[in-house]
Amino acid sequence: MPEKVVILGSTGSIGRSTLEVVSQHPDEFEVVALAAGSNVEEMIKQAKTFNPKMISMATKEAAEEVRQALNGQVRVLYGEEALIEVATHPDATMVVSALVGSRGLPPTLAAIQADKKIGLANKETLVTAGHIVTQAAEKAGVPILPIDSEHSAIFQCLNGERREDVRRLILTASGGAFRDWSREELVHATPEKALKHPNWSMGAKVTVDSATLMNKGLEVIEAHWLFGFSYDHIDVLIHPQSIVHSMVEFHDGAVMAQLGTPDMKVPIQYALTYPKRLPLLTKPLDLVQISRLDFRKPDLKRYPCLQMAYDAGRVGGTMTAVLNAANEVAVEQFLAGHISFLAIEQVIEQALSKHEPLANPTLEEIEEADRWARDFANRWVSMSA
Numbered sequence: 246m247p248e249k250v251v252i253l254g255s256t257g258s259i260g261r262s263t264l265e266v267v268s269q270h271p272d273e274f275e276v277v278a279l280a281a282g283s284n285v286e287e288m289i290k291q292a293k294t295f296n297p298k299m300i301s302m303a304t305k306e307a308a309e310e311v312r313q314a315l316n317g318q319v320r321v322l323y324g325e326e327a328l329i330e331v332a333t334h335p336d337a338t339m340v341v342s343a344l345v346g347s348r349g350l351p352p353t354l355a356a357i358q359a360d361k362k363i364g365l366a367n368k369e370t371l372v373t374a375g376h377i378v379t380q381a382a383e384k385a386g387v388p389i390l391p392i393d394s395e396h397s398a399i400f401q402c403l404n405g406e407r408r409e410d411v412r413r414l415i416l417t418a419s420g421g422a423f424r425d426w427s428r429e430e431l432v433h434a435t436p437e438k439a440l441k442h443p444n445w446s447m448g449a450k451v452t453v454d455s456a457t458l459m460n461k462g463l464e465v466i467e468a469h470w471l472f473g474f475s476y477d478h479i480d481v482l483i484h485p486q487s488i489v490h491s492m493v494e495f496h497d498g499a500v501m502a503q504l505g506t507p508d509m510k511v512p513i514q515y516a517l518t519y520p521k522r523l524p525l526l527t528k529p530l531d532l533v534q535i536s537r538l539d540f541r542k543p544d545l546k547r548y549p550c551l552q553m554a555y556d557a558g559r560v561g562g563t564m565t566a567v568l569n570a571a572n573e574v575a576v577e578q579f580l581a582g583h584i585s586f587l588a589i590e591q592v593i594e595q596a597l598s599k600h601e602p603l604a605n606p607t608l609e610e611i612e613e614a615d616r617w618a619r620d621f622a623n624r625w626v627s628m629s630a
């Protein structure tokens with residue numbers, strides 16, 4: 246039986262890579278439904294190639310364009326409710342959660358509650374509402390299979406191991422576009438330069454997060470929820486080559502690592518076919534050509550976003566939703582040219598310092614904290630302009 250897949254965010258970087266994996270194994274997968282924002286042209290192309298039964302776009306106009314191009318033969322919906330409908334399509338067995346931002350939370354949660362397996366790229370879902378999402382998955386008995394490369398690596402390293410034998414998780418970080426820039430040089434960091442990731446080709450938001458190291462901060466929180474280790478047992482190392490995707494250290498001193506060329510098709514396929522491993526057309530790892538692998542500790546003073554993520558994670562409750570939402574606004578404003586690169590960390594720091602966190606929040610309380618943080622961050626930006 247083929248895996249019947251829904252892709253939330255099919256026109257994005259992860260979405261397109263997922264469809265490449267699907268194309269390599271047409272007998273293994275069937276595309277049931279696709280969801281995206283405003284990229285009408287790409288969605289029409291995908292729909293003609295993969296024949297989904299349902300499509301969702303962000304707006305009525307985008308949906309109408311797609312519907313017309315497909316001669317009205319596919320059900321094309323729009324808006325937030327449509328995302329839920331797509332994510333819970335009765336024919337689907339697996340949902341790839343690859344929207345960007347906390348807008349991924351409601352459809353991912355709905356998919357879990359509708360008993361779908363989840364391939365999770367959208368880390369903001371777990372950062373925003375980790376306890377609710379993991380409890381829902383436990384209750385429904387559905388797995389959350391990590392797509393994020395570091396978490397896929399850790400998931401593979403933990404395979405067959407006993408939790409109590411683990412000393413710590415070690416997430417690797419490339420250091421992003423500004424890895425070798427001083428704080429003084431960062432004053433002149435532009436969106437154009439921030440978008441040049443040294444090793445990965447990804448969407449704009451995660452690429453900027455990589456440059457601030459907020460991506461690693463979000464991933465520390467993601468690892469906490471996925472694998473259940475406390476923040477004292479999750480470390481980060483800068484590894485400029487992005488070949489070791491992450492590691493697990495055990496109490497006997499053994500360290501397991503997962504290595505590979507930086508290609509998201511590998512963790513995507515692993516999540517889609519787990520526990521099977523199918524062949525995949527990707528560049529083989531040539532360690533002789535790479536010849537060296539470097540590691541160093543991140544300087545938390547140079548990368549305050551990573552420190553803020555650890556601190557917010559330790560506080561817990563609504564604090565991580567605020568961290569995430571303030572970061573989303575700050576990155577958007579930076580990309581729009583409204584604030585400087587270094588103002589990103591200031592916006593987040595201010596939002597965190599003003600927020601009064603609630604412990605063990607409900608979904609509504611989390612949504613309220615998310616709204617409050619967006620509002621706060623947008624006001625901060627307009628006042629600083």
Ligand SMILES: NC(=O)C1=CN([C@@H]2O[C@H](COP(=O)(O)OP(=O)(O)OC[C@H]3O[C@@H](n4cnc5c(N)ncnc54)[C@H](OP(=O)(O)O)[C@@H]3O)[C@@H](O)[C@H]2O)C=CC1
Binds near residue numbers: 256303342344369450
């Ligand atoms: N790219 C990567 O290699 C990795 C990404 N991730 C995570 O995966 C997630 C996706 O990242 P990435 O693929 O890079 O992001 P992209 O920006 O490339 O893609 C985002 C997707 O979300 C869709 N989208 C945006 N706004 C809306 C909206 N309002 N309604 C519906 N859909 C919307 C976009 O649609 P459209 O383009 O049509 O507007 C697009 O399909 C993020 O959480 C990221 O952190 C994790 C590890 C690696």
Ligand SMILES: CC(=O)[C@@H](O)[C@H](O)COP(=O)(O)O
Binds near residue numbers: 393394419455461509
């Ligand atoms: C490919 C992937 O998983 C990204 O999240 C990646 O980790 C970004 O790279 P860095 O955050 O290490 O720069």
Ligand SMILES: [Mn+2]
Binds near residue numbers: 394
């Ligand atoms: Mn990652």
